[in-house]
Amino acid sequence: MDRRIFIKNTSIAAAAGMTLPGGFALSERQVAKNKLPKWKGFNLLDFFGPEPDKQRKPTTEEQLKWMSDWGFDFVRVPIAYPYYLKFDRSRNITPEEVYSIDEKQVAKIDSLVTLAHKYNMHVSLNLHRAPGYCINAGFHEPYNLWTDEKAQEAFYFHWNMWARRYKGISSKKISFDLLNEPSMREDMNDQHSKRSAVPGDVYRKVAIGAQQAIRKENPNHLVIADGNNGGSNVIPELADLDIAQSCRGYHPGIISHYKAPWAMKEPDKAPEPKWPGQVGDQYLSREMLEKFYQPWIELVGKGVGVHCGECGAWNKTPHDVFLAWFGDVLDILTSHGIGFALWEFSGDFGLLNSRREDVAYEDWHGQKLDRKLLTLLMKY
Incomplete structure (x- = not known):
């Protein structure tokens, strides 16, 4: 035959x-072969916050070279849309000002994209904060992305702008990750307010609108949608569309976000994590991870591209527990052809300068390198 x-x-x-x-x-x-490459890399948080004058140190060319030398080929760039707008920041933004693009700030994003491409990185642009929604508080949104047409129109406008800007760039080099960790919240400006999954038909409508705005500029542009309910859940309502989906490597949260004040109302009362082991009222194990990722694995089998856009653990998780758990996460994902991006490269979740108190850091050109974490990441 x-x-x-x-x-x-x-x-x-x-x-x-x-x-x-x-x-x-x-x-x-x-x-089953994943439609997306098994990219592995990092989130770069240069434009993560809404205030241009309150950003962290920018990613350097030297850092991108290290990533490339270590075998990584992917960077996700979470962007807060107010970062690249011009408006009076002494008061809340108005719906009209959401369209006021600041080319000077956009050019800085362009520069990072160009630099990443120099080192053969696939760049995934992501709206971490989009008009009318962000998983985090800290900036007053004038409307709700899921319920207000004006917010949706602004969302499509922003994605059309980015798609037009990179109209001639191959999908092998750039992708458009629509919205970070979507969910439906009672109050869009209170991240601790009651939260649930976005109704599937609503997510589908918004995703199609953004997809059309992007593909109007280039029909071959690669579009990615983050999992529903904060990135955790497969979106069956999008499975028939030419849109890839992005999962998360944060399950269970008691491991990944141990004592994180933005994720827990009473972080000081969090039970000490173990892996595997009994933590609070549940037993944490590889088996629970396999069950959690099974829908994503099945999605790959159905021909939908899947990537893990964020993963890792905050620096309060004991390092040995973090590495044991994270090794299982990466093994399950990569054995099914699903790549990953650590949140973040340098910072509290990162490979460099994570400020963990239980790590013997290696000096790396003046940076504090978590060599054990790097060895684990390079294994996959």
């Missing part, structure tokens, strides 16, 4: 749960 025909028939048989001649059963894991 022709090899190509055999491979095609093999894939069809596996998807249908069939057994091949000779009695060989095929699992989805053996044949």
